Amino acid sequence: MKLSPEQEAIRGKCFHSSGTFVEFPEGEIELSIPARFEKIVATFPDRLALKSKNCALTYRQLNEAANRVARAILAVRGKKPEAVALMFEQGAAAMSAILGVVKAGKFYVPMDPSAPSKRCTAILNHSTASLLVTNTQNLAKAELAAAGGCQIINVDDLGEQPAAENPNLSLSADAFAYLVYTSGSTGEPKGIVQTHRYALYHVFEYVNSFRICPDDRLSLVFPWLFNGGIHIIHSALLSGAALFPVDVKTDGLNHLARLLVEEEITIYHSTATTLRQTLNLLDRDEKLQSLRLVRFGGDSVSAADIQLYKENFSEDCLLLNSFATSEAGAICRYFFDKSTHVGNDPVPAGYPAHGKEILLLDEQGQEVGFDQIGEIAVRSRYLSTGYWQDPSLTAAKFVVDPSKPNERMYLTGDLGRMTPDGCLYHLGRKDFQVKIRGYRVEVAEVESALRQHEKVKEVAVVGRSDPSGNSRLVAYVVPAVKTETSTSTLRQFLSQKLPDYMIPASFVFLECLPITSNGKINRRLLPDLGRSRPDLATPMASPRNDVEQELVRVWAEVLALNTVGIGDNFFDLGGDSLNASRIIARVLERFQLDIPMSQLFNAPTIADMAAVITAHQDKTLSEQALAVLLNELESLSDVEAARILAEQQKNSKV
Secondary structure (H helix, E strand, O other): OOOOHHHHHHHOOOOOOOOOOOOOOHHHHHOOHHHHHHHHHHHOOOOEEEEOOOOEEEHHHHHHHHHHHHHHHHHHHOOOOOEEEEEOOOOHHHHHHHHHHHHOOOEEEEEOOOOOHHHHHHHHHHHOOOEEEEOHHHHHHHHHHHOOOOEEEEHHHOOOOOOOOOOOOOOOOOOEEEEEEEOOOOOOOEEEEEEHHHHHHHHHHHHHHHOOOOOOEEEEOOOOOOHHHHHHHHHHHOOOOEEEEOOHHHHHHHHHHHHHHHOOOOEEEEOHHHHHHHHOOOOOOOOOOOOOEEEEOOOOOOHHHHHHHHHHOOOOOEEEEEEEEOOOEEEEEEEEOOOOOOOOOOOOOEEEOOOEEEEEEOOOOOEOOOOOEEEEEEEEOOOOOEEOOOHHHHHHHEEEOOOOOOOEEEEEEEEEEEOOOOOEEEEEEHHHEEEEOOEEEEHHHHHHHHHOOOOEEEEEEEEEEOOOOOEEEEEEEEEOOOOOOOHHHHHHHHHOOOOHHHOOOEEEEOOOOOEOOOOOEOHHHOOOOOOOOOOOOOOOOOOOOHHHHHHHHHHHHHHOOOOOOOOOOOOOOOOOHHHHHHHHHHHHHHHOEOOOHHHHHOOOOHHHHHHHHHHOOOOEOOHHHHHHHHHHHHHOOHHHHHHHHHHHHHHHHO
């Protein structure tokens, strides 16, 4: 399905002021990466190809450096297609090594020098790479990872030898170009194989969609190790544009902010989180006038991010939201200009990219209708070959349709909803679904609602198990600059937007969210809750008598907290219907008083509950009556308990 007329009109504004754009011919998808690159070198030999912190290379110089790497590889490994591992920091050496490997007819395997040596060794072994190419800066780490198991080439030792002429090998579009490893669900990295055709298809698609031309200057914020970074590298160097690698992890966001201004970057691509943090470092009056396209990918985008774009970029700058995977590349995209209206989250992920068909499937693999939630599947000729040395996983995720022999369907594991005009809304990973009291909750929807609060800057919601093994939602919140908020405030805000089972049981306030090396929120590094009392608007108040002291002990034990204040609201402490039933059962057993359960359910604080208990101190229960009450409480369904609690909340607001 094509873009809507409105989207096509906005995309039509995507141009460079010099007007030097030349379309990437679709037929050149059937070339190889070296063939296309050498064509660009012949056309723009003295144009800047890339500039890193300590190095600048023209296309001629980059080609010569790549040829020396290629000839060094051929000298020790011959022309047989095989995996060659690369270990470099983000910069010029990595770019020339990438090109050198494919020029030698091999396929490259990126390895992160900052990763533990055991992981690097595991990737080396799994990829069957017999050669590792690196530089002096990373030589010691490379030797440790290789542990004598494969040859090593140090590109800093090559000098002017071997020769810098093109190797001129003939390569098929079906030949492997690179093998990227991502984290696997089993804890072991999994390798995703990409061909030259796959790589060039994405260059064709990117260049023509964004009208990338030799006058463009692209920042490389995503690490070169990942598919998103590789697509940017190819799109720049196979179109004659200039590439500016930046290592945010090493050089910091200040360096990125200065790069955008001083190097007059025209196309920027990162996660929304990275851009948010970068814009905070710019002077208030500093406008990024050269940027014509800001592209988000790799993580969720909120309406607040769109507003940030509108406030910080020129009228000629477009914003692009996209959804992509390593296995399928760009799947869909949505363009914004300054006049685009964005309502409540989620922000649209957009319309299918060229050559891609999007389907939404239910748990039985059948298509769902419009405005229904299903797993996002993409059908195309331009998908990854599959998973390296894992035919069972490949067969499970890449489905062959006999009626369409030239296409396959990839099951993304992500959830989405599609409107009747073909626009996709990305709703997060299936893995991020959480069952709360029998209800299925998409954490993306909870995050979206929280982002609408003016005092929330960033948020991540995850499912955690409480001490009893029941799932509950935990929200990790980064407050807006120089503002204060509390659990009570956010719970009250969400109660106007979400049903009670979707309101997080706990809120954790952080200075920043942990992010992965490619800019996504690293949910695995979100801190454990511990047993600390939440940050509440209510001041901490200690018990005043024996009844309150005993209730503090019971509440703290059931809610898995170190302590509780007598004025703390049960819900603000993370309480739900299950916890309420447990607390009331223990209170009845401890005090053995004849108290209507409804009155205990209607006591939202320890002080309130203590008052109810005190008022009934002259009404004791027999053992038989207590057993009846406890049995009644135990038989109370979660739905019934939740209904009683909801009624209590409603009454407390009147």
